Amino acid sequence: MTALLADKEAPAVPVGSTLSIYDPIFLGIDEFGAHVNLELMGRNILVGGEPGGGKSGFLNAITAHAALSTDCRLVLFDGKLVELGQWEDCADEFVGFDPERAIRVMARLSALMNNRYTWMHAKGIRKLDWTHGLDPVLTVIDEFALYTATYGDKKTQEQFTALFRDLVARGRACGMPVVAATQRPSSDIVPTSLRDLFAYRCAFRCTTVGSSDVVLGHGWVSRGYSAADILPTNQGEALLLSEGGTPRSIKGSFLTDAQIKSIADYAAWIRRPNRLENQR
Numbered sequence: 001m002t003a004l005l006a007d008k009e010a011p012a013v014p015v016g017s018t019l020s021i022y023d024p025i026f027l028g029i030d031e032f033g034a035h036v037n038l039e040l041m042g043r044n045i046l047v048g049g050e051p052g053g054g055k056s057g058f059l060n061a062i063t064a065h066a067a068l069s070t071d072c073r074l075v076l077f078d079g080k081l082v083e084l085g086q087w088e089d090c091a092d093e094f095v096g097f098d099p100e101r102a103i104r105v106m107a108r109l110s111a112l113m114n115n116r117y118t119w120m121h122a123k124g125i126r127k128l129d130w131t132h133g134l135d136p137v138l139t140v141i142d143e144f145a146l147y148t149a150t151y152g153d154k155k156t157q158e159q160f161t162a163l164f165r166d167l168v169a170r171g172r173a174c175g176m177p178v179v180a181a182t183q184r185p186s187s188d189i190v191p192t193s194l195r196d197l198f199a200y201r202c203a204f205r206c207t208t209v210g211s212s213d214v215v216l217g218h219g220w221v222s223r224g225y226s227a228a229d230i231l232p233t234n235q236g237e238a239l240l241l242s243e244g245g246t247p248r249s250i251k252g253s254f255l256t257d258a259q260i261k262s263i264a265d266y267a268a269w270i271r272r273p274n275r276l277e278n279q280r
């Protein structure tokens, strides 16, 4: 009822819950049915696996949390438009298949990182947190290989790759984490030097044991953790590895298109620039 009131008549309290990007993000359940949550701030997440394994579902669950977090700015890259497209109204930037635009947005993120580090240096801050009053900026990229190896020419691909790598390397300490997914987990698309910048790695079903190791890190297959063992019929199952741990079998949370639409509508409403809190 409250939500139906016009802005000027609405009480100065939120009509529903909002989240913080500093809250743990619900990702799904483990093999014992326990909730699996992830603290994103200060970390990057790499997601890989064959088409149809459940990567976009996983990305949508994280994006939903971020969209409902009014302390988080969102930058979305979706070369297919339809995987993250429903969140466009919640995002500060939504990049589709235009490689030049992808580079421009990445370059702006790079400039923002430089500004933040200059400010942090002046203030003597080593790692940004919620007490510093700067909104985190989450970048979510579905199928980054489209930008690094498919769209554009060699020059634009190299430019994007360099800026992307810089964001993954430097973003996390200044409140700019990255969640990046690819359906091509091969060593040319995800070289070890890039993979190692991701503290969290999530492997959905992979076609080969080599691809599983590309996502999780070399040696996990030989220790018995292979995403190639996930059944093709078990979509949404993945091996999740967090810094210093061992891969954990999870079943990712999944939002239907209708659920995404209603969450995205609500999130766009609470994120609108003239929302009540901003008018005080």
Ligand SMILES: Nc1ncnc2c1ncn2[C@@H]1O[C@H](COP(=O)(O)OP(=O)(O)OP(=O)(O)O)[C@@H](O)[C@H]1O
Pocket: 049, 050, 051, 052, 053, 054, 055, 056, 057, 058, 083, 183, 204, 235, 236, 237, 251, 252, 253, 254
């Ligand atoms: N956690 C889940 N639980 C149940 N079903 C799921 C889950 N995740 C995905 N699915 C099912 O698998 C289908 C494909 O999932 P999704 O689009 O996320 O795969 P993908 O890995 O992103 O594929 P692509 O690489 O082609 O984009 C979904 O439409 C859904 O039916």
